[in-house]
Structures are given as C-alpha cells and as structure tokens.
Amino acid sequence: MTRAQKGTVYLVGAGPGDPELLTLRAASLLETADVIYHDDLVSQEVLQLARATALVISVGKRCGAKRVTQLEINNKLIDSARRGLSVVRLKSGDPLIFGRAGEELKALAVAGTPCEVVPGISAAMAAAAALRCSLTSRDAASSVLITTGHHAQSPNAALAPTRVVYMPSSDLNEQAEKWLREGNSPEMPCALVSRVSQSGQTIFRTTLGELATAPAPVSPAVLLAGWALDQMHELGVLELQRAPREIELPTVPFSCE
C-alpha cells in the first residue's frame, strides 16, 4: 500500500461512484491522506474510505453557483501542502476529462507544490460496461468521441478535439501529414507516451511540425495531439513523484509494421 506523502497534492479520479471502481492507488491515498477536497459528484460511499481523522471538505460547484471559487480551491491545496499535510483532490470520474484540473495543476506548478495525478474510471467506460457493449468494433466504429453537453465546459464547439491515438503507426510522418492536411498548425503540441505507468515509461514532447522526426515509439504507445497539451509545454512535465523503478528498454522495439 502506498501512503499519501506529506506536503504533496494528489489529483485523484474517484471513478463513477461505486467504490469498488476506485483504483488500488486511489483507495490507498484516500485511506492515508490528511485532508480530502472533493467535488459534489463524488459519492458518499467513496468518501467513506477516508480515515476517521481526515478532514473531508466539499469544494463542489453546482450549476455555476460557486460556494468556493477556483482561486480559493487552488490556494487551499497549496496552503494545505505547505503546512505539511498530505492532500487528496478528489474528482469524479477521471480528473483530466472535463475536470477543470488544468487550472489546479498550473497553480500547483507555479507554487512549486509536489503533485501527482492518479487516473480514474471515466463515465464513458463505466457506461459501456453497464451496457456490456464495446465502444469500438471493426465493423461499426473505429473511434470514440467524448464531448459534454454542459455549456460551461464547451463555450466553443468549434474547438478541435484532443486526439489520442492508441498504438500509433511507426510511420509518424504519415500521421503528421494527415493532420497538417486537415488544417492543423505545425505548432500544435504533440506527445508520445510509451509503456505508460510501467517501468521504462518514456515521454517525448514535440509539435505537429516536428512529429515526423520523433523516434519511433516503443510499444505499447499512445500519441496525443491538440492545443490542450499546450499546458504540458508551458509548465513542462516535472519529474514524477513516484520512486523510479528499474528501466528495462528492449533492444528491438516491438512493431507490427
């Protein structure tokens, strides 16, 4: 079990509500954190995992009625960590999908507060599981588009989506040219993440214009592209808080090409 570290803020996905759909890491952090700041949608059953002595504080916003402003939330996170507490910022679903985590991550980075993001089960996957129906199939759908009907989240429907390509082709030039032909700027941020969460995880940050010159990603890999990744460029990807494990890079990258 991993204990929440003093002075660190963990942005944690609470999943869709069933506490059994928390990750092991999320549950460990919840059980050991000194203070938990949570959104309204986080279920009571999930919050019951917090230890008895933890401060559990709602910082939810509903329908734009801000009981607590975003600036206040940012300051609470930073102040709690500075006072030497271990802090969990708990968001329903996954924290990086419609979670407005960007503003908190930026504030934490600017303040120099150590932080880590723990992904959560997002509603799309939970709903598909409830329906027992694959979101993709070779005959019917080769992609999934996640949007929101919540107006506060989507003032500009014309914004291009963040693209996530699972198992990208090793011919990155072909992919880059396709996106450039579609009218995307060569400045658009891109990132290649290989072996995510595992030993040997690598992150390569680039732009669409430079993507073709990136090293072929070691499988399994994910290619991300879009302006939301600008924050990654702006703040840099800080060193992960977790203790690095031994890196074992294969001599021959696995490839299907």
Place this chain on the structure above:
Amino acid sequence: MTRAQKGTVYLVGAGPGDPELLTLRAASLLETADVIYHDDLVSQEVLQLARATALVISVGKRCGAKRVTQLEINNKLIDSARRGLSVVRLKSGDPLIFGRAGEELKALAVAGTPCEVVPGISAAMAAAAALRCSLTSRDAASSVLITTGHHAQSPNAALAPTRVVYMPSSDLNEQAEKWLREGNSPEMPCALVSRVSQSGQTIFRTTLGELATAPAPVSPAVLLAGWALDQMHELGVLELQRAPREIELPTVPFSCE
C-alpha cells in the same frame, strides 16, 4: 472484497500496466478467479496478483499471428464457465476500447453464460496523468477523440465514431436534431445511462429518431450514440449480475438548465 463467482465470466480491464492502477474490483476478481485468460499486453506485475492455484493462460495475438483464434477464445471462456469455474478474461486498458470484446460478449450471450464487465483505466487517461495535462480545457479543447493507428482495428477510417456525451443537456431534441442534420440515420442506436455504477443506475435504450421522446436523464448521466451500440440492441442488456442495491431516485432531477 468481492469473490469471483463460479460459472461466471468477468471481462476485466487490467489498466495500463501498473498493478496499482487496477480497480479494487478487478484486483478482487483476479485474486479469487479459478482461471485467467489474458492478452499479451497485460503486465507480469498484474498477473502476479492471481492466486497461486489459478490457471493463468495467455491467449494473446501479436501482429495478427494468432496462436489462438477468437473462436477458440470464445469457446474456452464458455467451457470453463460451464465446468463451474470462475473465469476472468483480462484485457489491457479498458476491455471495451479496441479490445475486440464485442465478439466475446456476443458468444457469451448466445451461450447464456453469465458475465460482467469491469472497466479499466484506459491508456488515454493514463497518458494524460503521466503528462499531468488535462485532455480538455475551456480555452483549448472541449472534446477528446480516441482512435487507433493499428490497421487491423480500423479497416474503415470513414466509420463514424461512437459518441459519448457527458452531462447531456436535458433538451435531448436539440441534440438529436444536430446529429440528424449531420446525416446520421434515425435508426442509429442511442443509450442514456444515469448514475452509472451507483444505486439507482438506470439504462434507457433508444434510437436517434426516438431520442427526443426519451425521459430527461437524471444527473449524472451519459448519452451514447453510434452503430457500435447495435450489439446492445441485438443482445439486449441482460440483468446485471451484481446484487441490486437499494434504489433511491430523487424526486426532482438535478439540472443546470
């Protein structure tokens, strides 16, 4: 802790590789199942959670080199359950995103084998966590498009994506008309899932042509639409295996409208 039930097949997401990113439910099922059929990409650290006496069998395909055919996998799952074993079918990431789970779910439904799907952390969310970068932001991206570069998964790039709308507007007519204007068939399958994974979960299956007449979904809700959901219509959504919990429907649906 939930024990894997005899005679049941669990399609379980193994997440991106770090065993701490398994859900609590996935870990419990892994620790109690009699037999585990897993793909190649599932990490050894995850497989080590299986109990010592469990049969752990790789049914992976690599680069189309099928050591085991899909039909053989389907039959193994059904046969194992019929022999009274508890069966975990373990897929990396989330089982319903590029996992080819549709064929297995169909075979299990046709055979009348009890099954349950347990979602997993998908690579998009894990990569975003590693980058510490939100996939959406109000200024930069109001949607996420998940695709694959793996040719075997996407023979027809022209296929429309499966759409997942988080927090759909209560004006379903507006949404339906927008999709119809975009040229989608009124026959296109849709589903509204409210309070997914929680007590009071509801599922409403419909089509795009009938969507406007659906009851306004109770928040939090997700609207799904696309031809991949055809399987949901074809097979029906069987009763969930999990024991129903007390249902507490609010008298006044929460709404931001």
